[in-house]
Amino acid sequence: MDVVAPRPPRNTANLLRILTYMASQAAPVSAQSIAIELTIPRSTVYELLGVLCEYGYAVALRPARRYALGARAFELSSAYSRQEPLARLSKVMLRRFVDRVGEAPHLAILQGSDVIYVAEERAPRRAPLVTEEGVRLPAYQTASGRAIMAWLPKEQVRAMIPRNQELPSRVAGRSPASFAALVRDLQEIRKCGYAIEVEEVTEGLASVVVPVFDLNDWPQAAFGVTFEIDRHPDVKQMVADVLPDIQRFAAELERRLGAQTSGGSRLGRPGASHRI
Template identity: 50%
Template sequence: MRDRWTADDPEVAAMTTGGTAATRTDVPAARNTLRILSYLAAQRGPVPASTIAAALALPRSTAYRLLGILAEQGFVLHFPEARRYGIGIAAFELSSGFSRQEPIARLGRPILATAVDRIGESAHLAVLHGRDVLYLVEERARRRPSLVTDVGVRLPSHLTASGRAMLAALPAAQLRALFPDRAAFAERGDTGDVHDYAGLRRLLDETRARGYAAEDGAITPGIASVAIAVLDHAGWPAAAIAVTFSRDAVGEERWDTLAGDIRPFAAQLARRISGRSE
């Protein structure tokens, strides 16, 4: 006897009868459910169901039905007074599982090792953690000195190339929330640090115009870095890859080339994080 769900639901039936129909149609309900979650995750706050339906070209009845199921399971929160929907606790738990499994470090480690072999300078992979950067992977090139950017180290994001690359990819509102006043700007001696939000905005404007982030002696005197942000499917900075080198060995005239060498590795990691084929 067939399971009743297989008999009653053509989408489930397609998945359990060789997968031909599922492969051909990608199971519309499942795909639309994931599209709704992805859309909500990319928003700055809860949004009306009508906006979700319009943005995803879904019938309103379909959007409401799927939002109701997601709300029952805790993946979506309904704010009845505002008539809006946002990401729920169950979705947050999924993200926590993502963090526990350290997939970015696992995916990034072999890419970073290859980058160091080809470029010949030390490199690291970092993520934003509040106003800090957290270093997940470090690959040291042969005959290069040890750095302060060891795995597990946190540093103020606005002082590091990795942090600046990721901050430059954030919306203005998010950036302002991270740096609401001068007290948010940690300093490391007299290194030309950014001291306020206006200075940070100018620095990040320069970073976007240049196409990569750089720092020169802000963390360690005589040591400089260039970095490229790794963007996820929604365009948010999931991580950054940076190469660090002696300022005397690599002059500023070579930084553009070095950033160009890093860019394909950042793009490769972005594809892996987003689940796209190589």
């Protein structure tokens, strides 16, 4: 006799349907559009959106009256990417990057308010770096974290770092010291398309990083390189030299992961008005 699996409670099923629908959209959505597309009563939609917001899987964008995926939803996506395709695909690419550029590349993802380095390839005759696999650091202190945060909704960044919270630096005076300073940094990153940090994480080291987007135009990771300032004292020139290779490799990783993007600057993409 076949055993028939019980159907999930209606609200549980609708909760998952709403989450799936939001993940498929390129921009934040209204409760009304959810109700129409999924044929769920609007009162139920508001109730379930409230649950998603309470647990961090959605963020209410006011006064736009729209909803975007929250940090917890991104963590689920990041966890999947970290377990298989992202780290696995990037490993081969990181080795190729070292062969081409001669510096240490790394790949990082956002988890909560921290950034976690999921893949790193050490350059020949270089000392170990803080970007080794598994290392976790506050996102705002790192170029990798800020490269991702610059493309997140403002409300999500506020949830990660409350406005009245002072931001301690890993190296005194180097990282943004306040929420306002961080927002200015993130806005500049969105304009130029990449993030830089100079001796904010480790004295004597600098990094340049670009975001890696998924097929929903969400910043799922950050790809970049860390180099020794003693070897490259003209940091601006080093950034100019290595940035084209970083952008090409990030675009290739996006294509391999299925993102329909062309790399480079993400200005003007869907939903940009709701972001930092």
